[in-house]
Amino acid sequence: MTRTAIIGGGIAGLTAAWELARSGHQVDLYEAGSRLGGAIAPVALSGVRVDAGAEAFATRTPAVVEFLRELGLEDQVISPNPLGAWLQLPDQASPMPATGVLGVPANPRAEDVIAILGAEHAARAAADFDSPMRWSAAQNPALGEVVADRMGPAVVERLVAPITSGVHSADPYELAISSAHPELYRTMLAEGSLARAVASLRRAAPAGSAVQSLHGGMNTLISALESQLRQLGANIHLNTEVQDLGTLEADAVIVATEAPQVRRLISGGSQPAGLSASRSPGEDSGVALVTLLLHAPEMDVWPRGTGMLVAPTVRHIRAKAMTHISAKWEWVAQALEHQLGPSHHLLRLSFGRVTDTAGSLGFRSSDSDLLGAAITDLPALTSIAVSHDQLVDHTVVRWQAGLPGGSPQQRSDAQHIRELLRARHSAEGPRIAVTGAWFSGTGLAQIIPDARRTAQQILAP
Ligand SMILES: Cc1cc2nc3c(=O)[nH]c(=O)nc-3n(C[C@H](O)[C@H](O)[C@H](O)COP(=O)(O)OP(=O)(O)OC[C@H]3O[C@@H](n4cnc5c(N)ncnc54)[C@H](O)[C@@H]3O)c2cc1C
Structure with a gap:
C-alpha cells in the first residue's frame, strides 16, 4: 500500500483519488475550499438545485460514460433535448448547423451552413477539400489559424468563435487545436482535409447526442465520488490549502490545481526553468x-431550442451565451413544475470573454450590473419580451478557475511541467505528477481520463 497525497478537490483530484483508493492505496485529499468539486457545483433557485458550473460532458469518446459506469451512475446518464442550440450573429439568429465539430462544418455546402456563411464564404470553405495541406505533425497551431487557412476567416468568425468563446472562454486564435479537440488536427493531417476530418470524427463518435449529463446535474457526480471515497477509507481534508509539498507525508503526490498554484507548488515558489514568465491568456x-x-x-x-451562442462580433447583446436550462434538461422542467407549477423557466446567461477589454461586463462586474444586463439581453436572446415582474428568483455565480484558456503557450508550458516532473522521478523524494484542466485541456472528457492515467502512472515502476 502506497501513501498518496492529492492536492485539489476538483473533478481531476477526486478522480485521481478514487482511482488510487479503489486500488487499495491510502489517499489523503487536500482541498483549499470548504467543499469538493471545484468548477462543478450546485446552486439552488427557489428550492430547485441545478449546476452552477459545468453541466455536461462531451461524448466524443466513451471515457466519461465508462467512468460513470464504474461508479455505478450509468442509470443516471441523460441526454439533452435534441432541439439543439442557436447561433446569434450580428445580422441573424439561426439554428446551429447539424454536422460540425467546434463549429467547423463537415459539409461546407450544406444548406444550414450556407444559411450562416452565405454562398461565397461557403464556397471558400469548400476549397478545403482540394487545397494542398501545409500543416504538419510538428506544429501545434491555434484552432483559428488552421480553420482560417483551410476554410477562410468567415468560418472562424461566424461558426467557430461563438463556440470557443461561449464554451471554452477562449479566442479561437488563442486556443491550441490540441487543447480544443485532441484528435481533430491528427485526423485532418491523415485525411488531407479539415471537413473530411470533421466528417470522420462525427462518424466515429458514439451514436446519440454530442453531450450528456446526469439526472440531477453534474454536481451529483461530486457527491457520489465523495461518498465512495469516504467508503474506501480516503482522508478528505477540506479548508486545507497546501502551501508546501515538503510538509506532506506521502510516497507520491498528485497536484490537481489551477496553473498559478501548480507553478508555485512544484517550484517551491520560484518560476520553474524553461517556462514562459507571462501568464497564459485566460489565467x-x-x-x-x-x-x-x-x-x-x-x-x-x-x-431558441436549448440556448444561444453569441458571436463576439455581436454588439447589441452583452452575454456571450445563454442556456435555456429547463428546455435542455427534462428533469429541470419537471422539478420546476413540481415545485412551482407550470410555465416556469430557468435560463443561464454567461458574461466575460478572454478578449474583453477593461470595462466590459464580466467576472468583475457587480451583481446588479450583471442582472440588469441579463434582463436587457433576454428579449434579443429569446425573441420574447420579458418584464422584470416575471422574474421569480435569480443568482449570480462567478468562476475564475477551471477554464485555463488552452493557448499554444499554455499547452507547451503544461507539457514542459510534465516533462520536468518526469525527469525528477528518479531523484530522491516522493514522485510528483500533475493533472487537471490546465494539463489535460478543458472539459470533463479530457480531464477524467487524464486524471485516471496520471493516478495509474504515478505508482507504476
Ligand atoms: C462556468 C463553467 C462551465 C463549465 N461547463 C463545462 C461543461 O459543461 N462541460 C465540461 O466538460 N466542462 C465544463 N467546464 C470546465 C470544467 O468544469 C473544468 O475544466 C473542470 O471542472 C476543472 O476541474 P479541475 O479539477 O481541473 O479544476 P478545479 O475544478 O478548478 O479544481 C481545482 C481545486 O483545487 C483547489 N485548490 C487550488 N489550490 C489548492 C491548494 N494549494 N491546496 C488545496 N486545494 C487547492 C481549488 O479550491 C479547487 O477546488 C466549465 C467550467 C466553468 C467555469
Whole structure:
C-alpha cells in the first residue's frame, strides 16, 4: 500500500483519488475550499438545485460514460433535448448547423451552413477539400489559424468563435487545436482535409447526442465520488490549502490545481526553468453566470431550442451565451413544475470573454450590473419580451478557475511541467505528477481520463 497525497478537490483530484483508493492505496485529499468539486457545483433557485458550473460532458469518446459506469451512475446518464442550440450573429439568429465539430462544418455546402456563411464564404470553405495541406505533425497551431487557412476567416468568425468563446472562454486564435479537440488536427493531417476530418470524427463518435449529463446535474457526480471515497477509507481534508509539498507525508503526490498554484507548488515558489514568465491568456480572466428563474408562458415553446451562442462580433447583446436550462434538461422542467407549477423557466446567461477589454461586463462586474444586463439581453436572446415582474428568483455565480484558456503557450508550458516532473522521478523524494484542466485541456472528457492515467502512472515502476 502506497501513501498518496492529492492536492485539489476538483473533478481531476477526486478522480485521481478514487482511482488510487479503489486500488487499495491510502489517499489523503487536500482541498483549499470548504467543499469538493471545484468548477462543478450546485446552486439552488427557489428550492430547485441545478449546476452552477459545468453541466455536461462531451461524448466524443466513451471515457466519461465508462467512468460513470464504474461508479455505478450509468442509470443516471441523460441526454439533452435534441432541439439543439442557436447561433446569434450580428445580422441573424439561426439554428446551429447539424454536422460540425467546434463549429467547423463537415459539409461546407450544406444548406444550414450556407444559411450562416452565405454562398461565397461557403464556397471558400469548400476549397478545403482540394487545397494542398501545409500543416504538419510538428506544429501545434491555434484552432483559428488552421480553420482560417483551410476554410477562410468567415468560418472562424461566424461558426467557430461563438463556440470557443461561449464554451471554452477562449479566442479561437488563442486556443491550441490540441487543447480544443485532441484528435481533430491528427485526423485532418491523415485525411488531407479539415471537413473530411470533421466528417470522420462525427462518424466515429458514439451514436446519440454530442453531450450528456446526469439526472440531477453534474454536481451529483461530486457527491457520489465523495461518498465512495469516504467508503474506501480516503482522508478528505477540506479548508486545507497546501502551501508546501515538503510538509506532506506521502510516497507520491498528485497536484490537481489551477496553473498559478501548480507553478508555485512544484517550484517551491520560484518560476520553474524553461517556462514562459507571462501568464497564459485566460489565467486572469473569469466568467460570471446569471441564472434567471422566470414565470413566462411565452417561453413554453422554447424559442431558441436549448440556448444561444453569441458571436463576439455581436454588439447589441452583452452575454456571450445563454442556456435555456429547463428546455435542455427534462428533469429541470419537471422539478420546476413540481415545485412551482407550470410555465416556469430557468435560463443561464454567461458574461466575460478572454478578449474583453477593461470595462466590459464580466467576472468583475457587480451583481446588479450583471442582472440588469441579463434582463436587457433576454428579449434579443429569446425573441420574447420579458418584464422584470416575471422574474421569480435569480443568482449570480462567478468562476475564475477551471477554464485555463488552452493557448499554444499554455499547452507547451503544461507539457514542459510534465516533462520536468518526469525527469525528477528518479531523484530522491516522493514522485510528483500533475493533472487537471490546465494539463489535460478543458472539459470533463479530457480531464477524467487524464486524471485516471496520471493516478495509474504515478505508482507504476
Ligand atoms: C462556468 C463553467 C462551465 C463549465 N461547463 C463545462 C461543461 O459543461 N462541460 C465540461 O466538460 N466542462 C465544463 N467546464 C470546465 C470544467 O468544469 C473544468 O475544466 C473542470 O471542472 C476543472 O476541474 P479541475 O479539477 O481541473 O479544476 P478545479 O475544478 O478548478 O479544481 C481545482 C481545486 O483545487 C483547489 N485548490 C487550488 N489550490 C489548492 C491548494 N494549494 N491546496 C488545496 N486545494 C487547492 C481549488 O479550491 C479547487 O477546488 C466549465 C467550467 C466553468 C467555469
